[in-house]
Amino acid sequence: MSILKKNNGPMSKGPSIQSISGDHWSELKFTDGIMTDAIMKHVMGLCYLGMADAGEAFEVVSRLNDKETDSWENTWADLASKLKTRAQNSEKNEKKISASTAYLRASTYYRMATMYMEDVHSPKMEEYTRHSFDCYEKSLALSGYPGKYVEIPYEGTYLPGHFYQSPYAKRDKAPLLVLTPGRDTWAVDTRWMFDAALKRGIHCLTYDGPGQGYALRFQNLKFRPDWEKVMGPVLDYAETMDCVDMDHVACMGFSFGGFLMPRVAAFDKRIKLIITDPGNISWGKGIGERLAMIQKMPSRMRPKFMSVMLEDYAWKHGVPEEAVVDELKKYDNTKILDKVECEVLVLDGTAEMTFGAAKELYDALVNAKNKDYILFDDDSTAQCHTQMGGYATGAETIMDWLEDHI
Template sequence: MTTTFKKHWSDYKYNDNMLQDALIKHVMDLMPYRMSDEGEVLEVIMNIKESDEQSWISAWSNMAAHLQNRAHHFEKDGKKISASSSYLRASTYWRVALMYFGDWEDPRMKDYSQRSQDCYDRSLELSGYPGEAIKIPYENTYLPGHFYRSPYVKDEKAPLLIVVPGRDTWADDTIWVTDAAIKRGINALTFDGPGQGMALRLQNLKFRPDFENVLGPVIDFAQGLDEVDDNRIGAMGMSFGGFLVPRAVAFDNRLKFIISDPGNMNWGGMIAGRLEKALKMPAIIRPKMIDFVLKDYEWKHGATDKTIINELQKYNNTDIVDNIKTKTLVLDGSAEVTHGAAKKFYDALSCPKDYMLFDENSTAQQHTQMGGYATGTEYIMNWIEDNI
C-alpha cells in the first residue's frame, strides 16, 4: 500500500543550518521516550539564531538548568516519578547544548557533560527503569555506557544488542533502539567510544580507525555478564557507527549479526572530499556552519587543517569488506544524506546479508530513521527477532 501524499515531511526545515536542523528533528523524535517535550523544544527553537553557536548553547542549557532545578525540588518533596521525568529531559538538553559547541577548552564542555550524565543516571534510579551505568575496561581507562536488562526475559540468559552511536549524538540518545530491544526480551548495551559523548569530552579520547580494538573490549565485557547468552550477541551501528561496526567484525567474528545504519564502505573518503572543498575557501568567507563542521572533525579526530584529510582517508573499508563474514543488515533511506552509499556497501558484501530501504511511505526515510524512530524500530526489531 502506498500513500498519495505529494509533499514529504523530510523536506521541512526547522533551520537552514543542516546540522542544527538534524539535531532538532532528533530531539523532537525523542518525545515518545519521555526524553523531550514539544513545548520545551519549540521554546528553545524560538531563541536560537541560525548557525549562532552561543545562542544554541544558551537556549538548550537554560532549558536544561530549569528542568534540573525543577527535578531537584520534586525529589526534595518526595515526588520521585516527577523528579525522574524532569531529570531525564534535562539530561537530553544538556547533551544537545554540546552538539553544536566548538570550543573544547570552554569549562562548560565538561560541566554540561557531567550534568547530563548525572541527570540521566538519577532519572534511572528514581524511575526504576531497568538500566544501570557501566564502565567498560578499555586499554588504560574505560568506556562509559549503560546496560539495560530486559524485564521480559524468559530464560536465565538472554540475547544482547550492542548499540554503537554516531559522530554527533551520544550513547544515551540511542534509547529508541535500546528501549525497543528490552521490550522484546533482548538485553541492550550502549556506550560512548573514542571520539563520542562522554569519552571525548571527559576523557579526551579521540576517534580511531581500528575500531576492532574498541568493540573487542566491549564484546569481552558483554560476554562476562551473567544475563547474556554469549552465542546471541549482535551489534547495531548508527550513522558513523554504521561504518565502524563493519570494520570491527572484519577482524572479530564473535557477533551473530550486525546492523549498519546506514551502510557506507568509504565514509572517510566521502567526508574528506567535502572538507577538501571547504579548506580551499578562505576562512574569512567560509559559511559559519562549514567552519564549525571543519573544526569539529579536527577536534574529534585529533587533527589539524593540514592533517585532517589524511586522517579521514584512513576510514575506508574497501580493502577489508571481503573479510566480513558476520550476517549483516544494511539500512538505507530515500532521503539519506549519503545517497547511494548504503547500496554500494551492500552489493560489495559477500557475507549473508539483507538490505532494508525506508522510503517516503515509511516516514522514516531520513538519516538513521530520524523523525521516524517508531517506524524504524518496528522493522529493525522484527529483523532482529528473526535473526537473534
C-alpha cells in the same frame, strides 16, 4: 517502506519550518545549518520516549539567533537548567515520577548544547556533559528503568556505558544487542533502540567509544579507524555477564557507528550479526571531499556552521584542522569487506545524506552468511538519516528483523 525498492534519490531543498507545505516532512528545515537541523530532527524523534518534549524543542527553535554568539548552546543549556531545577524541586517534595521525567529531558538538552559549540574547548563543554550525566543517572535511579552505568576496561582506562537488562528475557541467558552511537550523538541517545530491544527480551549494552560522548568529553579519547580494538574490549566485558548468551550477540551502529560495524565483524567472529544504519563503505571519502571544499574557502567567507564543523572534526579525531582530510582517508572498509561472514542488515533512507552508499555496501558484502537491505522510503516517515524523527517506525521495523535473526 520497501525492500530493494527503486527510488528517486535524495530530497531536494524543502520549505522552512514556518511552512507545512511540501511533498514530505523530511523537506522541512528547523534551522539553516545542516548540523543543527539534523539535531532538531533527532530531538523530535526522542519525544515519544519522554527524552524530549515537542513544545520545549520548538521553543528552542523560536529563540535561536544566528547573530548571537553561542546562541545554540546557551538556549539549550538554559532550558536544561530550568528543567533540572524543576526536577530537583520535585525530588525534594518526593514526587519521584515527575522528577525522573524532568531529569531525563534535562539530560537530553544538556547533550544538545554540546553537540554544536563554537568553541569545543570551552569549560562549558565539560560542565554541560557533567550535568547531562548526573541528570541521566538521577532519572534512572528514580524511575527504576532497568539500566546501570558501567565502565568497560579499555587500554588502561575505560569506556563509559550502560548495561540494560531486559525484564522480559525468557531464559537465564538471553541475546545481547551492543549499540555504537555515531560521530555526534551519544550512547544514551540510542534509547529508541535499546528500549525496543528490552521489551522483546533482548539485553543491551551501550557505550561511548573514543571520539564519542562521555569518552571524548571526560577522557579526551579520540576516534580511531581500527574499531575492532574498541569493540573487542566491549565484547570481553559482555562475556563476564552471567545473563548474556554470547552465541547470540548482535552489534548495531548508527551513522558513523554504522560505518564501523563491518570492520568489527571482519575481525571479531563472536558477533552473530551486525546492523549498519546506514551502510557506507568509505566514510572518509564522502565527508573528506566536503571538508576539503570548506578548507579551500577563506575562513572569513565560510558560513559559521562550516567552520564549526571543521573544528569539530579536528577535535574528535585529535588532529590539526589542516590534517583532517588526510586523517579521514583512513576510514575506508573497502579492503576488509570480504572478511565479513556474519549476517548483515543494511539500512538506507531516501532522505539519507549519502543516499546510494548503503546499496553499494550491500552489494559488496559477497561473503556474508545472510544479508538484507531495507530502504525507508518517503511513505515510511523514517526516511531521514538514521531514521531521525521517525524512530518509532525505525525501531519497529529493525526489531522485527532482529527478532527473526538473532
